Amino acid sequence: MYQNNSQVGRTRVNKIREGKKNPPGPKELYKKDGLQHIRPRSSVSIDIPQYKKVGQIKDKKITAMDKLYHLQDELFLEGLTLDEYKDYVQDKINSEKYYYKNLSVKNVAELNKRYRRLVMKKENEYRMIGEKKELKRRQNKLFRQKRKKVMDQRKHELIDNLFKVMKKSKSIGHIKDTSILSTNPDDWLRTKTSLFSGGRYLDSNDKDWGIIYQRLNSINSAHLLNLHSSTEIYDYVFLQ
Secondary structure, eight states: OOOOOTTTTOOSSSOOOHHHHSOOOOEEEETTTTEEEOOOSSSSOOSSOSEEETTOOOOOOOOHHHHHHHHHHHHHHHTOOHHHHHHHHHHHHHTTOTTTTTOOHHHHHHHHHHHHHHHHHHHHHHHHHHHHHHHHHHHHHHHHHHHHHHHHHHHHHHHHHHHHHHHHOOOSSBOSOOTTSOOOGGGHHHHGGGSBOOSSOOOGGGHHHHHHHHHHTOSSGGGGGTOSSTHHHHHHHHTO
16 A cells, blocks of 8 residues: 655655666676677667777877977977978987987988978968968059059049139139149149139139039048048949
8 A cells, every 4th residue: 555665755855866876787788799788868769879899999009209299399389490300300319318219210211201291381381371461462552553543533533624613613712724733633732722812701603613622622532433431442443
């Protein structure tokens, strides 16, 4: 009528499952095959192999050459050249150091060959970096030349248009005959000082040429191309 087991009277706090308390051990199936059966700890199916081969793990032994390879990497990071490394190895052999005194001619050749590969790999990486930088500098130079050409052409058009509008304008305070002035964009800073006689305020008749003049003297060079930001200049020049 009444049943007693190890869990009777236990609360949820100190309740211990028998599975965790006494975990099942592996069961050997066939001694000759060296296979063991791992009992599943849960009823939930998992994609883990239930059989394993006994004795698969192998001890990895570190040889004397492995130690020399590791030391070789440290010497390479210190910046030793190939000739310096060869002299270093030969000096250790002559001094009969522990890891060097038993090296054969083949071992020394392997060390030198491996160090040569490290040096060549580093040189190739530096050469690739240098080529990328050189290509980037050349691309930037070509872009700056093309941008200057586009900006100068646009500035020349605006200056020529400004002179035409000012010549037809009825406002006073600026010269009418602009034939003596240069339309070269490089001379604009000197040219604009000769446009006005001074001594007056702008009026409504100056709106026609005032917009063009404002674009020519804008701090943002993108306004010359009727753009709003400097980042848009790159796309504009690239598509030209």
